Amino acid sequence: MTIAAILFDKDGTLFDFEASWSDWVHGLIAELAGGDAGLAAALAEVSGFDLTARRFAPDSPIIAGTFEELSERIVPLLPGIGAQELAERVNVMAAGARMVPVTPLGPLLAGLRARGLRLGVATNAAALEAASHLEAAGIAAAFDFVAGCDSGHGAKPGPGMCLAFAAALALEPARVxxxxxxxxxxxxxxxxxxxxxxxxxxxxxxxxxxxxxxxxLPHIGHLPDWLAAEGAQLSAVR
Known part of the structure; x- marks a missing residue:
């Protein structure tokens, strides 16, 4: 079945994950710790982050989870602040993080749209953060649909955002x-x-x-070639 639309994750897909987030998380931990080296080490441990190497552990909750999930882990280390308050604070700070595109995104997305493809973003980040990063990268207008973990469709790995994208475009999910x-x-x-x-x-x-x-694929810059190969295979089958 021909692909009619593409739904992208944001962090690690449109933007290189470690290049975009390692310095930001290092700064976040330093700010929350307020100069307390022991607290900084504890925050880094529960966050799955190596402060010295500035690298994430494979099971870090920051990689695929939400900041709400991260906040629930670190709030016991920060007396006087609740998990929801912390998550809101972190989400606002994250909206200003400097994202590093995996490839020149403007030309890539324009080329995909020129093929007639509809495009969307589904991220476990907050919708505010997603909108801010897409705007800063100059690519917000390329997307027909953007959903975050707080957009009312649930978070991944649940299928809610994916199904909402297909429904918004009146497409069978199999065509996405x-x-x-x-x-x-x-x-x-x-x-x-x-x-x-x-x-x-x-x-x-x-x-x-x-x-x-x-x-x-190594990165989404390889999508046009992959789509061309897929199209050729479908034509050969027909």
């Missing part, structure tokens, strides 16, 4: 390709009945993603 860098993305797309593609610009390896994906 979900593209992401984590198992959360692939499981969400698969549960919605979509085709799923993994990319290696997050923290997961090809070995992690390949058993759960229809294809794995």
């Amino acid at each position: 390709l979900m593209v992401g860098d984590s198992l959360h993305d692939l499981h969400a797309g698969r549960a919605a009945g979509m085709r799923v593609m993994g990319v290696l610009t997050g923290m997961a390896t090809e070995a992690d993603l390949a058993p759960h994906a229809d294809a794995v």
Whole structure:
């Protein structure tokens, strides 16, 4: 079945995960710790982040989870602030994080739209953060649909955002390709009945993603060639 739309994850898919978030998380921990080295170390441990190497552990809740989930982990270390208040504070700070695109996104997205494809974003970040990062990158207008974990469709790996995208465009889910860098993305797309593609610009390896994906690419810049090959295969079958 021909692909009519592509739904992208944000962090690790449109934007390189570690290049975009490592310095920001280092600064967040330093701010929350307020100069207390012991507290900083404890915050880093529960966040799955190496302060010295500025790298994420493979199981870091920051990689595929929400800031609400992260806040629930770290709030016991910060007396006097509630998890929801902390999550709101972190979400506002995250909206200003400097994102590093995995490839020149403007030309790529324009080319996909020129093929007649509809585009969307489904992220476990907050909608405010997503909108801010897409605007800052100059690509917000390329998307027909943008949903965050707080947009009313649930968070990945649940299929809610994926199904909402298909419904918004009046498309069968089978005609949508979900593209992401984590198992959360692939499981969400698969549960919605979509085709799923993994990319290696997050923290997961090809070995992690390949058993759960229809294809794995180095980054989304390879999508046009993959789509062309897919189209040629469909034509040959017909």
